[in-house]
Amino acid sequence: MRKNRLGKTDLYVTELCFGALPFGPLQKNIPVDECTNLLIEALKAGINFIDTAQMYLTYEPIRRAMEATGIRPVIASKSVAGSYEDMQKAVEEALTQLNIDTIDIFLIHAARIDESVFTRRAEALRCLLDCKARGIVRAVGVSTHSVRTVRAAANNSDIDIVFPILNLSGLGILHGTRDEMEEAIKDCIANGKGVYIMKALGGGILIDSYKQALDYVRGIPGVASVAMGMVTPRELSYNIRYFNGELDDTDVIHADQARKRFIVVKILCTNCGRCRETCPNEAIEERDGVSVINEVRCLTCGYCVSSCGEFAIRMV
Ligand code: SF4
Numbered sequence: 001m002r003k004n005r006l007g008k009t010d011l012y013v014t015e016l017c018f019g020a021l022p023f024g025p026l027q028k029n030i031p032v033d034e035c036t037n038l039l040i041e042a043l044k045a046g047i048n049f050i051d052t053a054q055m056y057l058t059y060e061p062i063r064r065a066m067e068a069t070g071i072r073p074v075i076a077s078k079s080v081a082g083s084y085e086d087m088q089k090a091v092e093e094a095l096t097q098l099n100i101d102t103i104d105i106f107l108i109h110a111a112r113i114d115e116s117v118f119t120r121r122a123e124a125l126r127c128l129l130d131c132k133a134r135g136i137v138r139a140v141g142v143s144t145h146s147v148r149t150v151r152a153a154a155n156n157s158d159i160d161i162v163f164p165i166l167n168l169s170g171l172g173i174l175h176g177t178r179d180e181m182e183e184a185i186k187d188c189i190a191n192g193k194g195v196y197i198m199k200a201l202g203g204g205i206l207i208d209s210y211k212q213a214l215d216y217v218r219g220i221p222g223v224a225s226v227a228m229g230m231v232t233p234r235e236l237s238y239n240i241r242y243f244n245g246e247l248d249d250t251d252v253i254h255a256d257q258a259r260k261r262f263i264v265v266k267i268l269c270t271n272c273g274r275c276r277e278t279c280p281n282e283a284i285e286e287r288d289g290v291s292v293i294n295e296v297r298c299l300t301c302g303y304c305v306s307s308c309g310e311f312a313i314r315m316v
């Protein structure tokens, strides 16, 4: 599979990045052995890039897949930490749980925050820059749904990597349109930032336009990689064939690639509002004293699941 350089870093990543959110506890909650086997298959097939996060709770299968194969992929993680100390803990946790000395990419996990993230999380960013100076992080960046944050990142010399949301229909993009996000991404690339894309299929909503949706994000010159969440061998194989240019008319999308759905179990909801504050897509509203997920706006990221102390949010 083709590899691209991530901006000015010395990291070369496959165009298909394994998104390690959906098989973890925030979404499908697949047993660790199964997650490990899927990652082993992905690494053996040549995928050399894995995207995870502190909150995804998926370091264990990544570590086990590396141990089983002896293959060391490029690993990106991220944290919502705001303080220096919390970010330091997040980096140390990643190194320990992955059993590595250096992590390739560590991002400020910003989702819905606008460009103020660089002042609001200034201490967390300072920690990542210190980690980079110490050689335990190789590249520093930001993951975001906000056009304004991507624009600010383009001109921020501390930022090596940008991980923005982008898809054909503009789903989940905050503070601007799809075209404005595309322009901001192009500015990042022009300024030497490494860019890889999240939610190219809009959390599964664009699955019926799979090829068209992926052709769109891959068609932006300089986009290095596209993170795709995968939960079954069939899904993995389909994505690999697409990125290798091997899909033909007999390849069909299977049910396991179909859209996931999140719901709030009403009788468990105490209307505390935490999920509504957490959702990066403003997809949860209050109705009749409980939270309700708007399926049209929901991009199935699963971030609301960990915010709910009542375990009221479920994937169905
Ligand atoms: S976090 Fe859980 S309990 Fe609180 S409003 Fe959301 S669904 Fe209800």
Ligand code: SF4
Residues within 6 Å of the ligand: 262, 278, 279, 280, 281, 282, 283, 284, 293, 297, 298, 299, 300, 301, 302, 303, 304, 305
């Ligand atoms: S409701 Fe919001 S936080 Fe929850 S899965 Fe959907 S987009 Fe993600």
